[in-house]
Amino acid sequence: MELRYLSRADVESLCISMADIIAVVEEGFRRKGMGETQMPPKIAIHSRPGEAFLHAMPAYVGGLDIAAIKWVGGNEENLKRGLPNITGLIVINDAETMVPLAIMDGSWITAMRTGAANAVAMKYLGPASADTVAVVGCGVQGRSNLLAMLTHYTGIARVQCYDVVPQALEAFVGEAETRYDGVEFVAAAGPRAAVEGADVVVTAGPSPKHPSPYLRADWLKQGAMAAPVDYMGAWDAQLAVEVEKLITDDHAQMDYYRSKGYFADIPRPYADLGEVVAGLKPGRECPEERTMSICMGIAVDDAVTAGLVYERACAAGVGAELPL
Amino acid sequence: MELRYLSRADVESLCISMADIIAVVEEGFRRKGMGETQMPPKIAIHSRPGEAFLHAMPAYVGGLDIAAIKWVGGNEENLKRGLPNITGLIVINDAETMVPLAIMDGSWITAMRTGAANAVAMKYLGPASADTVAVVGCGVQGRSNLLAMLTHYTGIARVQCYDVVPQALEAFVGEAETRYDGVEFVAAAGPRAAVEGADVVVTAGPSPKHPSPYLRADWLKQGAMAAPVDYMGAWDAQLAVEVEKLITDDHAQMDYYRSKGYFADIPRPYADLGEVVAGLKPGRECPEERTMSICMGIAVDDAVTAGLVYERACAAGVGAELPL
Incomplete structure (x- = not known):
């Protein structure tokens, strides 16, 4: 089994338009309104006091049949270290077998889907x-x-x-x-x-x-x-x-x-x-x-956008193939 | 920024002994008993009726200072398809900056930590x-x-x-x-x-x-x-x-x-x-x-075992370096 890895540069290289992202995010909201999504309330760990956090944001989007999770973290002190405040990864799974299909950087996606x-x-x-x-x-x-x-x-x-x-x-x-x-x-x-x-x-x-x-x-x-x-x-x-x-x-x-x-x-x-x-x-x-x-910003937004990124990356052959 | 990817073969190649895993798992339980761990109740999505599932299992282990999540899924029908019932990935984050450090296959770890x-x-x-x-x-x-x-x-x-x-x-x-x-x-x-x-x-x-x-x-x-x-x-x-x-x-x-x-x-x-x-x-x-x-089987077990795997992999130079 293989899975696809997409770095931030890989994700950005696909040049997916905001119009296309708006379209899938709208479809995600429609599915959510129709009760076809699953999005358990996010859970968090805080390894340091203050504003530092890691959030687990899984979602399933019916109709589009996308199962994904964003694991996103931040520490406001990072900017002083020259690191991004927020970093995160998104994993997409085969919604039938649950096998992971792809891992991708979540920072561009987070900004765009918002x-x-x-x-x-x-x-x-x-x-x-x-x-x-x-x-x-x-x-x-x-x-x-x-x-x-x-x-x-x-x-x-x-x-x-x-x-x-x-x-x-x-x-x-x-x-x-x-x-x-x-x-x-x-x-x-x-x-x-x-x-x-x-x-x-x-x-x-x-x-x-x-x-x-x-x-x-x-x-x-x-x-x-x-x-x-x-x-x-x-x-x-x-x-x-x-x-x-x-x-x-x-x-x-x-x-x-x-x-x-x-x-x-x-x-x-x-x-x-x-x-x-x-x-x-x-x-x-x-x-x-x-x-x-x-x-x-909700996990459904991330899932549908990551689904679009994954589809485009497969079509364009972008990303690294990793053995599972 | 780079992160390390460890396939199942990479994880197994480290030949970490059961004795060493028992030791870190015991330490994880000690920290849990002392109230130094964070382990929010797992959340699930079910993209198909029946026993198919995906679970998000984050944990923070104080003392060892390990922040990690396991994203694990299964579908009992997989065996008929020649696929493993359970597959999963574990992400380890820097507990200070929250930046992801490594992604690794979670199947060997799941078996061993249990x-x-x-x-x-x-x-x-x-x-x-x-x-x-x-x-x-x-x-x-x-x-x-x-x-x-x-x-x-x-x-x-x-x-x-x-x-x-x-x-x-x-x-x-x-x-x-x-x-x-x-x-x-x-x-x-x-x-x-x-x-x-x-x-x-x-x-x-x-x-x-x-x-x-x-x-x-x-x-x-x-x-x-x-x-x-x-x-x-x-x-x-x-x-x-x-x-x-x-x-x-x-x-x-x-x-x-x-x-x-x-x-x-x-x-x-x-x-x-x-x-x-x-x-x-x-x-x-x-x-x-x-x-x-x-x-x-709890997320703390996965986190401490993944922490050990990550440490050994870094020391041995095992795994692929991926751009974030």
Whole structure:
């Protein structure tokens, strides 16, 4: 028996488009909404006090018939050592025999699937079109969410960017200007200037357990959507109360994080994204609504994206064959 | 960043002795007893109805400072396809940075650590010495448990073997006679002949949820120990009630299996093996006691064994270096 190993470079070399990832992530949410997925609540070990963690995130996606696990870890001290904060591996198994088929680096996939999940949320809860959007927090997730927004909304003319670290903001804007033609990127002078006038606001800064929010709820305009991927680290919690529709990517996972101290003062979302995608509960119903989707990132997102990566890698003959 | 990949052949090529594995597994149980391990209850996905499964088994072992996960799956239909019933991978992470250090095949480790855990149980609950032992169920676990018994008890003169499948029994005895000099191996005519007179009885047959036990409680002699690794698939449940001391390797895991329908009519064990190894509860207290240890196999066993394998592989330069 052999299994395929895909390094981060292998995974990236396949040049899988964000559009393709959004499509499989949407299908994952549909299957989840239809009750065809299995995703036991993640389990964790903490080998050091503080924020260091390792999470086991298995999932089975019916229909696509993908069985996979992500084993992902992080230690915020890593950045001081010149190491990535988050690293992880994804294993894909044959869903019939359970034999492992492939092991792949999970870092590119984690970034891409998180952006893709937000794009799916925008499709169902965001405004029908977007001229101006905002990215607050200009790191890895800011980049993949920018790509996801530009993929989903083809009419974006202006992106208002902000980061508390001026160098990060400058680097982000410079890089984006080079990468995306025909879009104006603005380094906002402050958080308010970034958010005001935006049709969609992605916040992708740090995810502290007890946030000190610096975005006021009334800065989000009528008809706009807030898409925090920072566990509500930036927005005043009041916005989650005020919006017409608040959804999440998984109730059970949000409950887990609540038990860890996150999401205080955030009401229970009225639906999860899978229910909306599957048509069981409505998404946006009128142009004036303000909406919010809190996507924390779920194992189903990883499984479907890894399944796509595996399929493309086999077709392209990319990766190393290892004996089991 | 690089990580090391060890195939099953790589793992086996290190020729790590059962004695060394028993030693690290004992240390794992000691750490568990002292409350220095983290082992969240395993989580499962079932991509097919029936007995097919994939389990995520993470553990952190303090003191040894090992962070690892086993991702193990099985489908009983595999044997008909010429595939192993159980396959799995173990990932070891740097316990400080959480970066993955190594991926290795988990099948040899699973077999060896299960035998080793039983040897630890024998050290604390078995008779002080053993002349005659029994192996009922002559598959992979029968083999590794035989090795574990012969490693722990150096005075074994006779091994009484039994399997419901005559060919399996014959192959087991032939193989053991070739491998172990100076020990008599007897193919017992039936289960009673195998068990009677044995100082230690390992049962390693199938693990049905609703067993049809074929070993009577009164066949286990005074002063002997029963070590079922088959989730009590062979022994009359009455034996678990009668023995002076019943222990398990993990209460939480036994409770999980109870919720799945296993271990009906089995009383709650009075201790777990970690508590006994750590000296918090007594093991065997007199030669006449009959004892039983139900070891189901826990993630801590895998983690410490994988840690030993990784250390030896690095020292010997075995395995492939993969880019992360």
